Amino acid sequence: MPTLTHRHLHLDQTQMAECIQRLAAAIAAAHAGSDNLALVGIHKRGVPLAYRIAHRLRTDHEIACVVGTIDITQYRDDLGSFAILPRLEGSDIPFDIDDAPVVLCDEVIFTGRSVRAAIDALMDFGRPRCVELATLIDRDGREFPIQPTYCGDRIQVPANQRVAVRFAEIEDDQEDAVYIESVPPSHA
Amino acid sequence: MTPRKDLLDIASLSNEEIEFVLANAAPFKDLFRRSVKKVPPLRGRTVLTLFYEPSTRTRSSFEVAASRLSADVTHFDVELSSVVKGESILDTVETLEAMQLDYIVVRHKQAGIPNLIARNTAASVINAGDGWHAHPTQALLDAFTAREVLQDLNGRKALIVGDIQHSRVARSTSLIFRRLGMDVAYLAPGSLMPRQIPDEIQTFGNWQDAFDWTPDIVYLLRVQSERLDEPFFPSATEYHNNFGLTDARLKVLSDRKLWLMHPGPVNRGVEITDAGMNYERSLINQQVENGIAVRMSVLYWLRPGAAPAV
Amino acid sequence: MKRLYKNAQIASADSPKLQTADVLVEGDRIIGVAASINDAADAELIDCTGCVLLPALFDIHVHAREPGQEQKENIASCAEAAINGGVTGFIMMPNTTPAIDNAGVVRTVLESARRTRIGASIYTAGAITKGRRGEELAGIAAMKNAGAVLLTDDGFPVDNPQVLRRAMEYARDHDLPLASHCEVKELSGKGSMHEGSVSYSLGLPGIPSISEEICIARDIRLAEFTGTHLNIQHVTTARGMDTIWRAKQRGIRVTCEIAPHHLMFNHEDIGDFDTHYKMNPPLRTKEDNAALLEGLIAGKFDVIATDHAPHTPFEKNQDFASAPFGITGLETALVSLYDRYIAKGIFGWDVIVKHYSAQPRTLFKLPTVPITEGGTAEFIVFNPNRSTTFRREFMKSKSLNTPFLDKELQGHIERVIYRGEELLAR
Numbered sequence: 001m002p003t004l005t006h007r008h009l010h011l012d013q014t015q016m017a018e019c020i021q022r023l024a025a026a027i028a029a030a031h032a033g034s035d036n037l038a039l040v041g042i043h044k045r046g047v048p049l050a051y052r053i054a055h056r057l058r059t060d061h062e063i064a065c066v067v068g069t070i071d072i073t074q075y076r077d078d079l080g081s082f083a084i085l086p087r088l089e090g091s092d093i094p095f096d097i098d099d100a101p102v103v104l105c106d107e108v109i110f111t112g113r114s115v116r117a118a119i120d121a122l123m124d125f126g127r128p129r130c131v132e133l134a135t136l137i138d139r140d141g142r143e144f145p146i147q148p149t150y151c152g153d154r155i156q157v158p159a160n161q162r163v164a165v166r167f168a169e170i171e172d173d174q175e176d177a178v179y180i181e182s183v184p185p186s187h188a
Numbered sequence: 189m190t191p192r193k194d195l196l197d198i199a200s201l202s203n204e205e206i207e208f209v210l211a212n213a214a215p216f217k218d219l220f221r222r223s224v225k226k227v228p229p230l231r232g233r234t235v236l237t238l239f240y241e242p243s244t245r246t247r248s249s250f251e252v253a254a255s256r257l258s259a260d261v262t263h264f265d266v267e268l269s270s271v272v273k274g275e276s277i278l279d280t281v282e283t284l285e286a287m288q289l290d291y292i293v294v295r296h297k298q299a300g301i302p303n304l305i306a307r308n309t310a311a312s313v314i315n316a317g318d319g320w321h322a323h324p325t326q327a328l329l330d331a332f333t334a335r336e337v338l339q340d341l342n343g344r345k346a347l348i349v350g351d352i353q354h355s356r357v358a359r360s361t362s363l364i365f366r367r368l369g370m371d372v373a374y375l376a377p378g379s380l381m382p383r384q385i386p387d388e389i390q391t392f393g394n395w396q397d398a399f400d401w402t403p404d405i406v407y408l409l410r411v412q413s414e415r416l417d418e419p420f421f422p423s424a425t426e427y428h429n430n431f432g433l434t435d436a437r438l439k440v441l442s443d444r445k446l447w448l449m450h451p452g453p454v455n456r457g458v459e460i461t462d463a464g465m466n467y468e469r470s471l472i473n474q475q476v477e478n479g480i481a482v483r484m485s486v487l488y489w490l491r492p493g494a495a496p497a498v
Numbered sequence: 499m500k501r502l503y504k505n506a507q508i509a510s511a512d513s514p515k516l517q518t519a520d521v522l523v524e525g526d527r528i529i530g531v532a533a534s535i536n537d538a539a540d541a542e543l544i545d546c547t548g549c550v551l552l553p554a555l556f557d558i559h560v561h562a563r564e565p566g567q568e569q570k571e572n573i574a575s576c577a578e579a580a581i582n583g584g585v586t587g588f589i590m591m592p593n594t595t596p597a598i599d600n601a602g603v604v605r606t607v608l609e610s611a612r613r614t615r616i617g618a619s620i621y622t623a624g625a626i627t628k629g630r631r632g633e634e635l636a637g638i639a640a641m642k643n644a645g646a647v648l649l650t651d652d653g654f655p656v657d658n659p660q661v662l663r664r665a666m667e668y669a670r671d672h673d674l675p676l677a678s679h680c681e682v683k684e685l686s687g688k689g690s691m692h693e694g695s696v697s698y699s700l701g702l703p704g705i706p707s708i709s710e711e712i713c714i715a716r717d718i719r720l721a722e723f724t725g726t727h728l729n730i731q732h733v734t735t736a737r738g739m740d741t742i743w744r745a746k747q748r749g750i751r752v753t754c755e756i757a758p759h760h761l762m763f764n765h766e767d768i769g770d771f772d773t774h775y776k777m778n779p780p781l782r783t784k785e786d787n788a789a790l791l792e793g794l795i796a797g798k799f800d801v802i803a804t805d806h807a808p809h810t811p812f813e814k815n816q817d818f819a820s821a822p823f824g825i826t827g828l829e830t831a832l833v834s835l836y837d838r839y840i841a842k843g844i845f846g847w848d849v850i851v852k853h854y855s856a857q858p859r860t861l862f863k864l865p866t867v868p869i870t871e872g873g874t875a876e877f878i879v880f881n882p883n884r885s886t887t888f889r890r891e892f893m894k895s896k897s898l899n900t901p902f903l904d905k906e907l908q909g910h911i912e913r914v915i916y917r918g919e920e921l922l923a924r
Contacts, residue, residue, distance in 0.1 A: 071215065074229040074488070085191055085489060087208060090215025124224040199699065278815065298817040299701040300771035319819075321701030356701055383706070384695040 010163070011153065011178035016136075019152030020049070023134050024056035026150045027103060028063055030132075036100045037065040038128075042072060042118045043089050046106035048167040049136055053105060068093035070104075075117035097126040103149070107165040109135040112144035137178060139163050153178075191491030194306040194313040197322035198363045206331070206367060209485045213332050216488075217481035219256065229488055230259035233290040237263045238280070238305075239316070240296040245452060245476070246316050250293045250325075253483035259291070277301060281308050290492040294318070312490040320354050326451055327360035329482040331368055333475050334405060337447055342369030347398050349375040349431060350409030350459060353382050357451045358409060362389060373401055377431060394430075395437055406441060407449040408433055408459045424458050433460045438467060447471055500524045500541035501920075503879065508869050509552040511856045514846025521551060523875040526918035531871045544913075550880045552851055553867045554586040554914065556619075556858040557828060559652075559677075559731060559755060559803035564610060565603070566595025571808040571896045573607065576828070577614035578894035579806070583829040584878040586916045587619030589862070592630070593653040599625035599636040601644035608645050615921055621862070623648040626665045626676065632657050635665055642672050647862050650677035652731060653778075655713055657683060663720055670726040675753075675861070677729040680713035680738070681705070681779060690819045692780045696765040702818060705780050707735045714738045722750045729861070730754040732805050734779045736789035743798045753800040753861060756853075758831050761791050762838055763901070771818040774901040777807065778823035794853070795845050800861060802854040804831050808897030826895055830902045832878070833886045836909035841882065875918040884910035 011019065031037050037057075041050030047069050057063040071089040073079070104118050115133055122131065132149035139157045157163060161182045166173035192205070219225055235254035237247050247263070254261045264284070277296075284292060285308075293314045294302045299321035306313040317323045331341075338344055346365050352358045352374045362372040366388065373390040374381060375398045381391055392398040411427060428434065433441075433448075438461065441448060448470045454460055464470070501523045507516035508531070522530035522538055530538075562576040571579075573590070580588055590607060592598035598607060604624055611620035624641035628634045630651040638649060649669050655678065656662040669676040686705045691697050693704025714730055718741065721728035733739050733754050742754045759777065764784050768775045775781055793799060804827025814821050832850070839845050856866045867876040887906040890898060914922040 074227045079229055082191075085208075085491075088212045088215045088488070090218055092218075120228070124226065125222065277817070296817075298819050300817045300819070303771050304815075304817050319701055320703075359699070359701060382698045383693060383704075384698055386695070386698075 006161075006182040007179055009177060010155070010180050013176040016176050016178055019136055020052050021056055021060070023136070023150050023152050024053050024060060027053065027134060028057055028061035031063065031101060034063065034065075034101060037063060038068060038095065038097055038100050038102045039065055039134075040068045040070050040093065040102055040104050040118075040122065042070055042104060042106040042114060045165055045167055045170065046104070048169050049107050049134075050105040053134065066095045068095065070118055070121050072114060072117040072121055075121045077113060077117070091121060091125075093125050097122070097128045099127070099129045101130050101132070102128040103132045103134050105134045107135065107167075108137045108139055108163050109133070109146070109148055110139050110141050110163075112142045112146035115146050116144050136165060137163050155180075191494045192489070193491060193494040194302070195324050195486055195490060196302050196306060196313065196315045198324050198327050198360045198367070199322075201324075203367055206328070206364065209328055209482070209489055210332050210335065212488060213328075213478070213481045213485040216256075216484040217478065220477070220481070225256050226258055227256065228258045230254065230257035230290075233259045233492075234287075235259045235261050235291040235293065235487065236284065236289050237261070237293045237316075238266065238284075238295075239263075240266050240294075240301075241317070243295060243316070246295065246479075247293075249476070249479045250314075250316065250483055253480045254291070254487060256480070257484055257487055259487070277305065278308060281305050284311070285309055291487060291490065310493050312492040312494075314486060314490070317356055320356050320359070322360045323356040323451075324360055325479070325483055325486055326357050327364040328486065329475055329479045330361045330407070330449065330451070331364045332478045332482050333449065333471050334365070334447075335368075336474065336478070337471065338404065340369075341365065343371070344369075344405070345371045345373070345401065345403045346405040346407055347373050347375055347392075347401070347403035348407045348409065349398075349433075351380045351411055352376045352385075352409070353380045354412055355409050361407065361451075373398065373403065375431065377427075399440055403446065405447045405449060406433070410451065410453065411455055411458050428458050432458055433464045435461055435463050438464050441469070442467065445469060449475060452476065500529075500538060501544060502535060502538045502541040503544050503546045503551060504535075506546035506549055506551040506879070509550055509847035509851050510868055511848055511852035514848045516550060516847060521869060523915065523918055526875055528869060528871060528873050528875045531869060544879075546879055548881065548883055549912065550847060550882060551869055552847060552878050552880060553855040553869055554876045554878055554916065555584050555832060555854045556864070557585050557588040557804055557806065557831075557854070558648075558729075558801055558858045558861065559757075560588040560590055560806045560828065561593065561808065561824070562590045562607075563808060564594060564607060569896070570810055573610045573620070574614055575894060575896045576806070577611070577616055577620065579826070579828045581616065581914050581916075581921045582892075582894045582911070584832045584880070584911045584914055585828055586616050586876055586914065586921075587621070587859075587864075588828075589648055590620065590622040591650065591652045592623050592625040593651075597625045597630050598622055598646075599628050599630065599641075601637060601640040604641050604644040604646050616916055619916075621645070621647045623650045623652070623677065625649070626651045626656055627661060630654050632661060635661070635668060638665075638668050638674065639672055642674055646674070648675050648677055648729075650679065650731070652677065652679045655679055655681050655683065659716065659720060662717065663724060666720055666724040666726040666728070670724055675727040675729050676721075677731050678713070678717045679731050680717060681709045682713050685709035685712070688819075689780075690776060691768060692765045692782045694765060694783060696768060700768070700771065700818070705778070707737065707782065710735050710779055711737045711741065714741050718742065718745045718750060718752055721752055725751070727751045727753070729800075731803070732757050732760065732779055733790070733799070734760045734782050734786060736786050736793075739790060739793045739798055743793070754798075755801050755803040755805075756790055756794055756799045757803060757805045758827060758835055759825055761787060761794065762834065763787075767901070768818075772901075773814045773816070773818055773821035774825065774899060774903075776818060776821055776823055777805075777825045791839075791844070794849065799853060801858045802831070802835075802850070803858070804828055807899075808895055809899050810897055811899070814899050824899060826897055826900045829893055829895060830888060830900055830907075832880070832911065833907050833909045834902060836880070836882065837907040841908050875915050877915050878911055879913035879915075881910045881912050882908070884912070886910045
């Protein structure tokens with residue numbers, strides 16, 4: 001773990017929940033009446049985000065949707081440069097995405113490379129009718145021409161800082177929160 | 189998991205590395221159910237199969253695995269008549285080095301050839317079987333298959349039957365089984381049992397004693413007539429009656445619901461009968477299927493150009 | 499031209515104690531050995547404080563590879579390698595191409611030897627059988643007349659006991675010792691290392707101990723029957739050593755060699771198929787190492803002999819089964835024996851002097867070279883306080899197949915004196 005010299009709370013549990021509600025509302029408005037909406041969470045933290053949005057869609061908006069997960073490790077453009085090789089989680093999309101509207105979910109979008117990889121991975125599963133992107137946080141710094149369709153909060157973060165989203169259902173996180181942390185320049 | 193350049197044997201792997209390869213094989217196996225059975229990690233990389241001993245199944249298993257990882261696959265046609273000793277091998281390796289290959293999968297009848305090649309190339313070398321010494325990808329797929337049916341291998345027992353002395357499968361698979369917590373025993377005629385084996389492996393000279401030991405898995409080895417240069421036992425019939433899985437012995441497996449494994453290809457009538465091939469708890473086909481997933485996991489894990497392991 | 503080696507520690511075969519003394523050399527003789535020699539103002543002074551002087555070494559088992567395999571070594575390079583290791587005389591083995599199995603080849607190799615700096619002390623063995631094929635006896639009398647001092651088919655055993663019996667009788671009649679490379683070829687089979695736990699793990703065919711043990715027992719029985727002097731080469735098994743010891747105690751004329759590598763290394767050193775540890779007979783177990791070392795200290799071995807067997811890097815750089823058997827030893831033996839045993843107090847200098855200088859010569863009725871007044875000046879100045887790194891540039895042999903390559907060991911040969919002349923000084 002890198003030593004953090006500075007860390008501040010950007011969104012607390014309540015504020016985070018409100019963000020997710022807004023995301024769900026926006027998706028519901030765009031896909032009202034849809035019967036094959038699919039949310040696909042990008043490992044790691046896009047997964048709890050997708051499940052929470054799906055829950056809100058069902059409870060608040062009575063929209064049924066299926067949830068899948070996608071592991072983009074093998075589609076990354078920087079796979080060859082890892083000092084420590086990541087373990088594969090595997091993708092799990094137990095439904096047919098042909099001709100379905102798919103909303104990719106990720107907790108943060110930064111350079112856009114992860115989403116590029118996710119789209120490539122998704123296309124190996126079938127041919128969706130359309131692919132949209134829902135992110136909790138949009139942190140400027142795009143290196144690819146990819147923008148979220150639905151975004152919870154958009155912020156500017158300096159290069160030496162990062163956005164850390166925590167979901168209670170993830171073992172190491174233990175809470176719901178969004179932090180902005182500064183890291184030493186050597187952190188990969 | 190720190191990248192490693194070569195996979196030469198099981199002995200040089202840590203338990204952590206073994207678990208990593210086995211864990212990653214599962215998502216690769218899931219891939220086979222999809223219509224697009226391809227993923228891109230090895231896109232732009234070249235995998236070359238260098239088989240000095242003939243083999244269609246292992247070679248094609250590697251080739252399918254490499255293709256599914258989007259690698260370019262090619263085979264080096266070795267003129268078997270011109271290959272006599274190791275000098276030719278290093279000359280061949282120099283040629284291959286000039287081609288800037290990423291992965292070389294080697295099978296050879298002399299032990300240690302993959303080690304020699306690995307020391308002399310920056311490419312990742314995978315041992316697909318070297319003489320009597322090692323067959324690490326076979327061992328990995330055997331462990332993966334055993335775990336599929338038994339989940340936790342700790343305390344479980346595997347009986348390996350056949351020509352232990354000349355078997356690289358026996359050496360590698362018994363080692364990986366032991367690393368994962370199993371007890372292993374060998375059943376072989378005295379002439380095919382090595383004189384000195386690790387203390388923790390039990391030995392039996394007949395099926396009755398072996399069955400009394402209550403194995404969970406019975407692993408049959410192929411009787412390799414093409415590798416024998418002396419008469420170790422009088423005839424195939426004698427072998428079958430004394431050490432083969434006769435129908436009577438198959439009944440014991442069936443009654444006790446034991447699992448059956450075999451690395452293939454099978455000698456019907458020698459180590460196994462037709463009935464044995466149809467046994468409902470035979471894992472032989474799963475071994476083949478898992479072979480591709482495990483080999484994909486190995487190719488994903490190895491890193492050409494990494495520092496050669498100690 | 500006098501030389502005064504001052505304040506040295508003198509080693510001898512009689513006792514592990516070193517005698518502090520000055521040694522005065524003139525011409526080819528030692529003209530004075532005393533606690534303090536002060537009346538030698540005209541002598542070149544060599545300060546030997548801290549150094550050990552020991553009689554120069556004699557190696558009865560060396561493969562000089564000439565004629566026919568000169569890419570590995572030739573007699574000239576072998577002689578230089580010997581001098582580099584403090585060895586001033588040796589016996590060459592006849593497994594050359596063609597074999598040294600007739601008077602003509604004996605004369606040729608001895609002529610070649612004469613041209614080296616220690617030519618007068620290089621001897622050759624002759625083969626027991628023609629071409630070392632184990633069938634017909636070679637021209638033994640003729641070879642003896644041409645200068646052969648020993649008979650051996652080294653590299654091969656003599657399979658046929660009847661052939662060996664006749665050879666032994668003939669050798670006895672011509673007063674030539676016969677040396678046996680003891681193994682039963684059928685038991686060794688295609689083995690490339692000791693048959694045991696490591697051959698199991700590496701999946702290599704093994705050479706079982708019984709191959710050597712059985713042949714030793716057979717050859718001793720034949721030697722007893724014929725009354726010949728039998729020398730058993732490169733003993734590697736504890737059991738084989740015991741068989742020889744019991745035979746000696748019964749009065750049978752049998753002697754035996756131990757090679758430094760069989761004391762120092764065992765089959766576990768092969769590691770990842772390292773061909774530097776491949777030789778025949780092979781490295782055995784740790785238990786054999788310990789038993790052989792104990793045997794050496796207890797006097798069960800007559801001589802230390804390196805079985806210096808050069809091979810080119812190209813040949814050794816093959817898979818283990820295909821690489822040739824052999825390890826060099828002339829240049830590394832003394833330093834490695836010092837580093838492993840004398841420096842650690844496991845045995846004293848007397849063991850080296852007795853087994854690697856005195857007895858090898860006595861066995862062949864050659865005069866020994868103790869450092870005594872009136873004796874031949876043939877000795878080594880050894881500095882225990884310097885180290886030796888066996889780099890390629892340091893070695894004189896054409897071949898580098900030694901596990902000590904690029905390793906640093908304790909001890910350094912500073913000077914080698916041969917018949918009064920300093921062949922090496924550094």
